[in-house]
Structure formats: C-alpha cells, structure tokens
Amino acid sequence: MNFKSDNEAPAHPAIMDALVRANEGYATAYSEDRFSRELDARFSEVFDTECNVLPIATGTAANSIAIAEISPPWGAVMCHELAHIHNDEGGAPEFYSAGAKLVPLAGDHGRLQAQPLATAIDAAGRHGVHNVKPCIVSITQATECGTVYRPDEIRGIAEVARERGLALHMDGARFANAVSWLDCHPAEVTWKAGVDVLSFGVTKNGAMTAEAIVVFGRPEWLAGMERRRKRGGHLLSKMRYVSAQLLTMLDDDLWLKLAADANARACQLARGIADSPNAALEWPVEANEVFMRADPERLQALKDKGFEFHIWPGHDDLARLVCSWATSEEQISQLIGALY
Amino acid sequence: MNFKSDNEAPAHPAIMDALVRANEGYATAYSEDRFSRELDARFSEVFDTECNVLPIATGTAANSIAIAEISPPWGAVMCHELAHIHNDEGGAPEFYSAGAKLVPLAGDHGRLQAQPLATAIDAAGRHGVHNVKPCIVSITQATECGTVYRPDEIRGIAEVARERGLALHMDGARFANAVSWLDCHPAEVTWKAGVDVLSFGVTKNGAMTAEAIVVFGRPEWLAGMERRRKRGGHLLSKMRYVSAQLLTMLDDDLWLKLAADANARACQLARGIADSPNAALEWPVEANEVFMRADPERLQALKDKGFEFHIWPGHDDLARLVCSWATSEEQISQLIGALY
Amino acid sequence: MNFKSDNEAPAHPAIMDALVRANEGYATAYSEDRFSRELDARFSEVFDTECNVLPIATGTAANSIAIAEISPPWGAVMCHELAHIHNDEGGAPEFYSAGAKLVPLAGDHGRLQAQPLATAIDAAGRHGVHNVKPCIVSITQATECGTVYRPDEIRGIAEVARERGLALHMDGARFANAVSWLDCHPAEVTWKAGVDVLSFGVTKNGAMTAEAIVVFGRPEWLAGMERRRKRGGHLLSKMRYVSAQLLTMLDDDLWLKLAADANARACQLARGIADSPNAALEWPVEANEVFMRADPERLQALKDKGFEFHIWPGHDDLARLVCSWATSEEQISQLIGALY
C-alpha cells in the first residue's frame, strides 16, 4: 500500500480520457495547438484575473524557468531551508539561472515568516557587487511539511518582498491541496496576496505529467520564459497532450475535487494517528501529507506489513505518509489499524 | 491535409493503449519504475550490444544532455550547417554545455563528409586554450534534407573523429526512417559504425512524447547524464509513461513498421513529383521528408487547396513535405493530383 | 627581433612611471580609488561625449563582459569569421553570456559589410524561440587583418544593426592604431558612427595591462557590467594600477603617439615588402600589422636569422609581422634587408 508519494499514484481516468480525445487528428506543434492556446483564457477565468500561462512537463522545470527569468545570475532567492527548490531539484534553479544563490531560511512548520525574512533580505545584499542581490522570495504552498500558508501570511511576505524590490514566487506542486484545505478562491492566495508567479502543479494531483507557470500581471516575463523553456528542451513538439491535461483538471474544478479527496484521506489518517498511543503528528496536517513520529521499530513493522512510505532524512522515527486521489478510506483504516 | 511535420500527427493507437496499460496501479517515481528499468535490456537486445538508456521527453533535451556530458564548456561540436542542434534548438546545446561552440560545416544533401570534416577539426583547435577544443562530431540520421547516411559514410566519419579524440553523436529524431530505408540492422549505423551516443527519437514516429539517449560502450557517461537530466528538469516523476511508449515502439518492431509506412508515402510522393512537369525534387528522398521545388505561385495554390506544408527559410520556391505513419496513400494521390 | 605580437613588447616608460606614482599612499579598494573615479570624466573628454568606463585587466574580459551584458543567453553575436572573440578567446564570450552564439560572417580584408550583414541577421532569427536571436554586431577596429574600417563603413553597419534592434560593439584592442591611421577624432569611428560600446585596449599599445569598457549613451548597462566584472573576478582590489595606466595613456594623447609610431614602422615595412621581388603584401597595411606572402623557405630563412613572427594558421606562406611602440626604424631596415 503506497504512501510514498502522490507522484507514484496512477493518473486519474479523466486524464486518460482527455489524452485520448486530444489525440484526434493533427495539431500544430510547439504549443501552438488548440489546447495550449486556450490556457491563458481558462486560467484567467479560474484565477479571476488576466494571467499568462506556460504549460510545462515538470515542476522542477517550472520553478527553475520562473526563477531564472526573474533573477539575474547574481541574484539571491530567499526560501525556506526545506524548500524543494533548494534541496530536491539537484541544483536545477542554479543551472537555469546561471548561478543564482538560494538562501535557506528557518521557519516553523515549513513556513517563512515576514519579519525574519525582512531581516535576512536586508542583510544579504548590503555590499553591492560583492554580495549577491536578493531578487526573489519563493514560498511553497502547501509547504514541504504539509502545512498551508494563510492568505494574510502570504500578504505579509509579499509586502516585505515588494518593499525591497523582490518578486514573490510560489511553488505550487500541491497548490490544489492548499486551496482546497483553505476553502478559498485561488486568487486569495496568489495574485491578491501579492504572488507574481505560480508553479501550478497537477502531476501530483492526478495528471500524467502536467504543470504550468502562471504569471500574474507581468506579461513582460513571457518572452524570456518562452526562450528559457525552449533552451531547456521543454517546448514539447506535441504540447497538446500536456495542455489537454491542464484543461481537463480545470473542467468542473476537477483539480480541487481530487485534492479534496486526498486531503480528506490525510485528515482521516491524522485523526487516527492523534488517537493512537503509539504515534504522534509532527506537524499540523493541512494538506495531503502526514508526518508521523513513531518508534523506528514500529515504523519498520509497518513496512513489513506492506505499507510503503519514506523516512524523513536524518530522522529514523519520522515517517512521511502521502495521500493521493487514489488513496481509499479503506486503505487509511488499514494503516490506522496497523498502528495499534 | 497536413504535411507540415510528422510531429503534428496524432500518436499511434498502440501508444495510447500502452499509456492506459502503464497507468495501472502505483509505480516508483523518478525513473525507478518497472518500465524504465526494462529499457537497458530491451534496447541492448534491439541494438545487439550492451547499451545504457535514458528516457527523456524531448529530442532537444536528449541532444543537449548528450552533448553537455561529452563536451566541456570549452568544447566544439562539429556539425552540418543545417543541423537541428545548430539551427532549431534555440541554443539548447550551448545552454546545457555552459557555452560549447557549435561549428557549422557544409556538405551536400545535409551530410558531413569525412575529409572536409578532418580538415575542419584539425584547423579548429590548433592554438590550445586560445581556441575551443573539438570534442564531438554530431550527425543527423536521417538528415535535415531527408537523406540518409550509409554505414560506410558513418564509419568514415567515426574514424576521423576517433583518430582525433572526438566522440560521435547521432541525432536520431528520424532514426527509424533511416534504418527502415537502409533496411539494415540498427547496429550497422550506430555502434558498429562508431557512434558513441544516439538520440533515439520516436515522438515524430508516432509516440506521444518519448525519446531516449542510448549510450554505446561508455557507461561512465551515465552518472553525469543523469545529473544533467535532473538539473534540466527532465527527470519526470512519472517517467513510466515515457518509458512505456519506448517499450511499445520496440515491441514487434513497431518503430520500424511505422517508419516504413511514412517512408513509403514519401517515396510515392517523390515519384509523383519526379513525374510532374511542374515540380522537381531538391534532394534524393531517402526517408519521410520530401523537398520539392516549384513556382511560388504553384506552392501558394497548393496551400489554397488546403495542403499544409512549410516553405524552406529563404527559398520561396522550396517546399518541405513530411509524411508520417498517419499519412494515407489517398492523401498522397490527392497531393500529386494537385500538382498538375 | 620580435615581430610576433605587440603584446610581447615591454610597457612604455611613461607607464612604469605612472605605476610608481600611483603607488604612493593608500587608495580605496575595488575601483573606488581616485584614479578609477576620474575615468568617466577623462574618457568623456577624449570622446567628446558623456561616457561610462569600466577599467579591466584584459581585452578578452572587456569583450566578454560587454557582450554578456547586451546579449541574453539565447542571443547571437554577428561577427567576422576572423574575429578575435570567435577564434582566439577560448570561448570566453560564450562563458560570460551563458551560451550566446557567435555567428561568423565572411568579408574582405577582415571587414564586415553592411549588406551581407543585413541578410545574415534577417536569416538568423526568423523562427522565434527555435532560433537564437541576433542581438549584437561586433566589429574589430583595427581588424584582424590589419585593416581599418572607415567612418562611413561603420555608420552603414550601425544602421543595419539599429534598424533590426541590435547593438554595435567594437573590439578595440588596436583602436589607437586605427584612429591614428584614419587621423580622425575618436568620436568619428565610435558613438558618432553608431557604436554603443567599445573595448578600448592599451595593453598592446604600450601599457602593462589595462583595457576599458567604454559605454556610449547606455548608462543602464553599467550596473550589470559591474556585476559581471565582479563575478568574473575582474574587480581588482587594487584597481588604481589599471586606472593609472589608462589615465596616463590619455595624457597628452600618449595613446595616439605610441600608435602612430607603431603604424609608421608598419608602413615602412610595408613599403619594403612592396618593393621586394621576394615578398608581397596580403592585405593593405592600415595599422601596425603587416601580412606578408613569401615562400615558406624564405620565411624560415628569416626565422633562422633571428626574426620572430607568426605564420598564419593553415597558410605556411603567410607571415604576420606586428610592430609596436618599441619597434625601431633600424629593426625594420634590417628586416627589409633580410628580404633580399
């Protein structure tokens, strides 16, 4: 039973259907197809503002291309010390940006906080060309700890950034889970809160492979991003298949429904852990990831029973359990049962 | 009727079926799935030698990652002046290699020739650090002119390269078409002829989006290529879908069958053009691309009748007509008919 | 007797004196010293327009930083096929620009011509992100062939560039020799003719190691150039010594006097060659370089007599003979004598 990652689950049937439909007939290559050309309008509708959208196959590429467009090679990207861009992308942001520096910051539950962020930015660039120049704040929504930024937290961070001339990037690999948990309009945690660019991910949420860079109110970034996408080898000749997945996710709020299902499973699991005498929650569960403390022997016992999950690096008593659209209530019950 | 490019055609039904099958159940992320893990063995079988395979979503990324692994930033890549890597990838090889120089060389029908290549290599690097250092010869099979290198031509080029310490890369975006036309074993035009690394493309050949870097006898290149794939954002979390396409293409030689169909249509079209008083073939037709000279007015008339194709840049009387697995004999007949 | 290169000659005594004077007392580090701060004003005076100046230790760095500031990584730099930036800088422009492409063009006597340049630019960027984007025209004054662009030639090139949105860069490693030969005001062959940025070199002209990036009317380029200079390791902590050399060269037109001397020696040599039955001039001599055709045996005989010079790569009957401020009339006479 797989709780290792939402990216190990299959794609949702609606996605497979969409691919089959998208496969009918010819389509102009290199993102000039009818699906890709519809993206701007559909995302603008969903986000309730004019936005520009670049479909792209992976979140690492989406994050890196966004960062590289905004930051010069001598820029600094302020991010949480657990940020995926800093720890898990093999240096892709540095590669795309030709050497920008990621500055890792502490923060409870995976979240940056406005005040320490302000202090860090002010300290980072004070010696002109001798330092790197803070250019971007990047936050992850939902965070790497499975928690979620509230709209006012984002506004606070955005204000710190804007006052200092930095842009605000949001890594939204699990953006749907965050929006679903907050039960808010997606605009509330993005452009209305001061986010300039969002890596909108649906691969983890039930797509096959589909992400999008969504740019709010900065159309001047598009041309450079398109160049960077091409040079990164991410301008798929048959982009229609990526774009069709994105459109399908937006249809009837499928993206939010799948996220709600995954979140509900995580919530059910969290309750079970909280009730168990043998395990404890490490962080509040606000999306589809559950971090559970338990004796290493108990964790091993769970693995022996066929439950698959990751041990948090360097912490042999901390397990990460991820739910997806494909996780069933029955599976959660079994896992909870095994905790006793 | 679309003759613009083989990458505008739909994916073959067998590919769609494969994707649906690959979607069953969970699969380990990041190319550790059961499909991806099978690639080395299956390609080794097809090529009749031990080879290492990296699945990847685009040909631009495959070419660029291969080049970057072999060439240092101060390397030179000797290629035909019409090469896709030089003209059509927006500088992706330069990006991935951190600044290697592509050295464009002339050559009839899109093919490099051993002797002028040797002269160019010898001239390029004679002043040590003041020059760039020739490190790679890159050839395209089938070429950008729709022609095909014969095994002995490749052997001649490989010998020139090897004697001078350069590696030989083959851009095989239409490799299947070349092998099918030559009616040879794929080994004959790759490792047996001296090719070190092949960008094996099936996207143009009927896949949805699937390419592979195939490395012959140089397993030491793998680790770096994997790093570069990750940093390029090309290590798909759900790689199973790319690998499943590759495996399906290899099943029962589907890749060669689809290429044979496309080639046959191109051959039929070439005969029609040769017989027409109003058009002429620019280059021999040896794969699935046909280059036709005709009056600009006549080309426009074809377009007005609904035939879609590209005009060769800078030559308003030269049309590129591409056939795919989805092109029918009937469509070719109509196009030929319209030439009269 | 050394005719190998003007950069093998010693520095002029006035330069050594200037270094000794500059060494008195303390000076603020990192180009904030009194010498460096004077550069803008002094160059503005010499060029008769407001300009911004960055002192820098080498011409390769000056060229590369200028190019990198103007061209994005996906840019193309149109240059002569013999250009130093293309052939002799080991890929430095590609390194600094993170992968821009240098596009080599033919042209008699080392000079680009406006019309073929226009054609090449128009051809290079027509497919959007699939191509690189022409961003810079770079010309060398004096050229690699020892010839000199006339002001109207530069204006013609600048017009072609400006109409297409490209900037015009001039590699002026031997700028003084060109200005001296033309006997014109330096403004006539730079900003008044449409040059946006000049690599102003005096190292070959009698300095120890001193070049400058001179920017005309584009102060917005400064900040980025200063970042790139720092990241390239070219912001010397003790920049005063570079700047003092530059200032000394401008004092009483020393830069032009030294160039005039070197040119006069080259001119004397050219006449001797023209008069000799055993040798011939390859290109007109318009600066301090002389290209002489002679039998390889005769060239070897000269070497055996102690005359040092380079043979042009790939042409064993073509010698490059370079004069400097330190070359004497007597040395030239001996060399001419040895031709008989």
Add this chain to the structure above:
Amino acid sequence: MNFKSDNEAPAHPAIMDALVRANEGYATAYSEDRFSRELDARFSEVFDTECNVLPIATGTAANSIAIAEISPPWGAVMCHELAHIHNDEGGAPEFYSAGAKLVPLAGDHGRLQAQPLATAIDAAGRHGVHNVKPCIVSITQATECGTVYRPDEIRGIAEVARERGLALHMDGARFANAVSWLDCHPAEVTWKAGVDVLSFGVTKNGAMTAEAIVVFGRPEWLAGMERRRKRGGHLLSKMRYVSAQLLTMLDDDLWLKLAADANARACQLARGIADSPNAALEWPVEANEVFMRADPERLQALKDKGFEFHIWPGHDDLARLVCSWATSEEQISQLIGALY
C-alpha cells in the same frame, strides 16, 4: 590612517622594482614568459613538493577557477558561513562552476570543525541526483575572523573530506599571515595536512596584483584550470608582470617577512585593546586582522579622529582593523592612544 584593508595599502618597493626589471625587453605572451615558466619550480621549492602553479590577477578568480575545476555544476562546496567565497565574491564561484552550491556551515572563530563538517557532508548528498553532490571543502587560512587553523585541525578536516571523496581547497588570501603566525613550514598547513589546492595570495601582502593557484599532487587538474583561466579572461597577455611579483615575494622569504610585520602590528594593537577599559577583542588575534568591540559612539569618535576602518555588517559595535606591511608601530600607538 587606514585600517580598512590590507588591500588599500601601497605595493612594497621591492615589488615595484621587480616590475621595472621585468619590463626589460620582450617576453613571450600568455604566460609563456621566463618568469611564469619559473613558477612551478620556485613554488615546489618553497612548498617542498612538486606543485603546479597558475599565476592569476585576483583571489576571486583563483578561488573560483579552482572550485570550478574540481566541482561539477551539481557539486556542493562546504564552507564556513563567513567564507569570502560565499559572502564577498558576488557569486563568482557559482558563475565559474556553472551553478555549484555553496553550503554555509557554522563554526567558532571562523573555523570549520571536523565533526560537524562530517555530519553536514553526510546529510547533504544522500538522495543522489535529487541533491547536489558534496565535492569540495573550502577553508580560509587565515580565516575571515583573523584566526588561524592549526595543522592538526586541517588534517582532521582533510581526513573527513578524503574519506568522503571530497577535495580540500584553501583560500589563502592571507596565507602568509597564517604561516608566519604559526611559525611553521608552509607544507605543514597545506599538502602535508591534506590540502589539494591553495589560492596563494600576495596582493593583500604587499604585491600590486598577484595571486596563484597552487595545486598539490593533482597535475590532472591543470589543463582544465588553464582553459577556465582563459575563458575567464584571466590569461593576461603580459603575464610576466604578475609572475615577477610572485617570484619576488618568494625571494628571501619576502612574503613571510611582510606578513610578520603586519602580524606584529596587529599583535601590538591587540595588546592595546586588551588593556583598554573601553574596548575588547572579539576573537583571538592570530594574523593581521583585529576585531574590536566598543561602543558605537567610541567607534565613531575614532573615525572622527581620522582612523579609517570597517564596521562589521549588522554589528555597529564591532570594528575590523587590518594591518599591513605598511602599517607602522607609531600608527598603532596612536590608535591605541585614541582608545583611552
């Protein structure tokens, strides 16, 4: 009275004399001159082992070229959080290495310690391509805090590095000060302790502009370093002047004598501060830098009296006072007097 930095002091007269001598006659360009060719032998003598030496104009370039040669773009460089390479080089190591990540670590008095270093290395690279790969440990000798690593501390760090496959780089901008203070043979704190490559700086120590990359027992690094130096624009055509400075510094141990003088001044100053009721030493004084705590008002009063020095970023009661070969006992006495 300038205590801002040792790089604001003039060059030592012996250096100026050496430049004048080096200026006699012609010299082969691009580091092929008689001075540059002598470097390997002379440094090998001084370090009592075969070593390879690249002269270079700045410490930033020396550090960055060394790092780039050893670390791939996906490498990590473990360094102290105060390291110059991390904080003060504007991102130069990231630029030269095409995006390596500098991992800042804590450590008392500016020194890394073996055990926490081992833990950090082990944590940094455990997820293969998803992480960057620790490749280098870089330490600064003397440190940014004016302290000095003892030979056994370096050996401990080197052991940690070597066991894990990392190379050990030493930033020796003030190497002479450290060796002089330790009163040991330079071999004891370099190759004998496990250092693979040293940025040997003499610019701060009384040269005009001269540093060297010194490679111990890894001649295979040379070719790549030479390429990187060229591409960085650091292969001076007139390298003789840099090399002559280096050779002069080695003559009769001038480098150690000048450092001893600067250290003695710092020591005198440290005693004065320790004795003063109005100031305190922040860190032990083991080289030529003195860090003094005092009331901000008192620091301002010193500045008003004409003493120039830097306030430590973010700490308005912490002053950095740097002595050089040119600092006199009288100046120190005056400064101490002003503390009362």
